[in-house]
Amino acid sequence: MDTARPHERPTAFDRMLTPVHRWIWSDAERRVQKLLRFGETETDGGRDILRAAEVTSDRLLRRLYLEHAIDEFRHGVLFRRRAAALLGTLPSRSNGSFQGDWLAPGGHGLDDLQVDDESDYTMLAFLHLSEKAAASRFTVYRDVMQHDPPTRAIFEEILHDETFHMNYTRTQLARIAPQRHRRHLWRARLSRLWKSYLRLATAIAGVLGSILLIIQYFVLLPLFAWLAKRAERREIPGWSLVSPKASGSLQSQY
Numbered sequence: 208m209d210t211a212r213p214h215e216r217p218t219a220f221d222r223m224l225t226p227v228h229r230w231i232w233s234d235a236e237r238r239v240q241k242l243l244r245f246g247e248t249e250t251d252g253g254r255d256i257l258r259a260a261e262v263t264s265d266r267l268l269r270r271l272y273l274e275h276a277i278d279e280f281r282h283g284v285l286f287r288r289r290a291a292a293l294l295g296t297l298p299s300r301s302n303g304s305f306q307g308d309w310l311a312p313g314g315h316g317l318d319d320l321q322v323d324d325e326s327d328y329t330m331l332a333f334l335h336l337s338e339k340a341a342a343s344r345f346t347v348y349r350d351v352m353q354h355d356p357p358t359r360a361i362f363e364e365i366l367h368d369e370t371f372h373m374n375y376t377r378t379q380l381a382r383i384a385p386q387r388h389r390r391h392l393w394r395a396r397l398s399r400l401w402k403s404y405l406r407l408a409t410a411i412a413g414v415l416g417s418i419l420l421i422i423q424y425f426v427l428l429p430l431f432a433w434l435a436k437r438a439e440r441r442e443i444p445g446w447s448l449v450s451p452k453a454s455g456s457l458q459s460q461y
Contacts, residue, residue: 217343229351238358239293246286253279258322259330265383268327271375275334278368285361292357328384332395335376340399342369 221228232238253276260272322330345362352359380388 217346218340221343221347225347225351228347232348232351233354235293235297238355239290239297242286242290242293242358246283246290248283249279249286250283253277253283255322256334259325262323263327263330265327268331268379268383271379275372275375278372282365282368285365289358289361328380328387328391329395331376331380331383332388332391333398335373335380335392336395336399338369338373338376342366342373345369 232241256272256279257276260269260276263269263272325333345366349359349362349366352362380391384391
């Protein structure tokens with residue numbers, strides 16, 4: 208395996224989150240779960256790219272998409288094999304540790320795209336930005352894996368493929384849309400930004416909802432229970448006498 212470092216640098220945001228990524232990947236169980244998810248995502252992405260190869264009418268793109276899909280399937284196998292190897296070293300009981308998926312995502316997010324409805328332009332723009340984002344994150348993941356050389360080597364190997372995918376998608380987009388390729392990239396960026404905002408908002412809403420439920424359960428419910436107990440102490444126990452005037456008529460409820 209070639210161990211040369213890819214030239215793609217992680218984004219400032221990914222570098223800022225390096226301590227968080229280091230903490231997330233430091234736990235062996237979290238590492239297994241994330242590798243399994245990465246394997247699933249890479250395989251699903253390979254299926255989508257294989258579908259893109261079927262629907263495109265461009266012969267060169269079809270060949271590149273097929274190579275790309277094969278790489279994605281191979282990445283899925285690498286991630287799953289490493290997860291299986293780590294799984295054998297874990298204790299039998301799971302501690303249900305925090306996964307932090309929205310802080311340390313993986314894959315390319317092709318589930319956001321309907322391949323059959325996309326043109327070659329939008330597909331290439333989306334793939335380019337997805338591969339670039341994946342290369343940025345995987346570079347950080349590789350750099351925080353000093354404690355796990357085999358997993359680090361897998362990220363190193365995959366990074367070479369991600370760099371190739373990132374470069375060919377940009378080159379081919381410029382080939383088929385020489386005048387408008389930058390516009391397609393900006394549209395894809397705005398779409399990814401909006402979807403990232405929705406994912407972040409959903410995660411924040413989930414956290415806030417959990418906090419509100421905890422407050423209701425541990426603060427509001429005990430308060431209402433205390434008020435009910437206090438009101439109960441003011442009530443007279445047993446039956447209460449009713450005055451004759453109130454019960455004089457059986458023809459009316461008043």
